[in-house]
Amino acid sequence: xxxxxxxxxxxxxxxxxxxxxxxxxxxxxxxxxxxxxxxxxxxxxxxxxxxxxxxxxxxxxxxxxxxxxxxxxxxxxxxxxxxxxxxxxxxxxxxxxxxxxxxxxxxxxxxxxxxxxxxxxxxxxxxxxxxxxxxxxxxxxxxxxxxxxxxxxxxxxxxxxxxxxxxxxxxxxxxxxxxxxxxxxxxxxxxxxxxxxxxxxxxxxxxxxxxxxxxxxxxxxxxxxxxxxxxxxxxxxxxxxxxxxxxxxxxxxxxxxxxxxxxxxxxxxx
Numbered sequence: 001x002x003x004x005x006x007x008x009x010x011x012x013x014x015x016x017x018x019x020x021x022x023x024x025x026x027x028x029x030x031x032x033x034x035x036x037x038x039x040x041x042x043x044x045x046x047x048x049x050x051x052x053x054x055x056x057x058x059x060x061x062x063x064x065x066x067x068x069x070x071x072x073x074x075x076x077x078x079x080x081x082x083x084x085x086x087x088x089x090x091x092x093x094x095x096x097x098x099x100x101x102x103x104x105x106x107x108x109x110x111x112x113x114x115x116x117x118x119x120x121x122x123x124x125x126x127x128x129x130x131x132x133x134x135x136x137x138x139x140x141x142x143x144x145x146x147x148x149x150x151x152x153x154x155x156x157x158x159x160x161x162x163x164x165x166x167x168x169x170x171x172x173x174x175x176x177x178x179x180x181x182x183x184x185x186x187x188x189x190x191x192x193x194x195x196x197x198x199x200x201x202x203x204x205x206x207x208x209x210x211x212x213x214x215x216x217x218x219x220x221x222x223x224x225x226x227x228x229x230x231x232x233x234x235x236x237x238x239x240x241x242x243x244x245x246x247x248x249x250x251x252x253x254x255x256x257x258x259x260x261x262x263x264x265x266x267x268x269x270x
Contacts, residue, residue, distance in 0.1 A: 070136025107184030139167020
């Protein structure tokens with residue numbers, strides 16, 4: 001059936017029981033991790049939100065794991081999602097959690113540029129492979145990092161894994177939503193910032209993961225990037241996780257032994 005209400009198509013919380021409570025608990029869960037494992041905070045720019053927290057493991061870092069938060073480019077901060085770093089820290093990775101300027105103070109293209117700056121700086125502090133993960137809008141941002149105009153050499157060559165969780169990879173449908181104004185979207189910008197319309201420029205293994213119980217548009221957006229980039233030679237696949245929805249899909253990142261953590265942290269997709 002054709003979609004007639006695009007705002008509804010991209011609305012998650014009304015279709016998830018207890019969604020507000022789940023989101024409200026993220027900062028408290030993260031504060032607990034923060035209390036046990038205080039990070040370094042680095043500024044990658046001059047604006048208030050141009051910072052990232054860097055959590056270092058107990059021993060020498062095996063590499064850098066980066067998690068980029070979602071919130072439709074308009075909500076939250078990296079620190080709100082610190083709880084997801086636990087699995088990567090246990091695996092021996094340093095973990096960077098970038099915060100970026102939110103729309104409408106920054107358009108999507110500007111946010112892309114901020115994430116590029118944050119990852120470049122973090123990768124300059126930590127040797128070894130770089131493993132990227134992002135949720136929702138963050139899924140868009142990490143896949144943008146492995147497009148031709150994403151991370152620059154030598155950092156682009158160090159990216160080993162990319163995990164887009166419930167990512168939005170084609171921004172053009174958002175032109176039909178109320179988000180278009182705050183995000184500064186135009187036809188030209190939506191095309192220029194859509195990974196699905198760009199070529200991948202990486203040898204990294206890429207996994208596009210979505211909860212099987214998510215809205216149909218998120219299932220489609222997940223399959224879309226995997227379909228197109230497979231045809232462009234990328235090492236990529238789409239995975240639908242049974243029993244998971246948009247708000248609990250990230251929980252397993254805190255568990256080093258989970259399948260989702262392995263997709264983020266292991267060198268190859270198993």
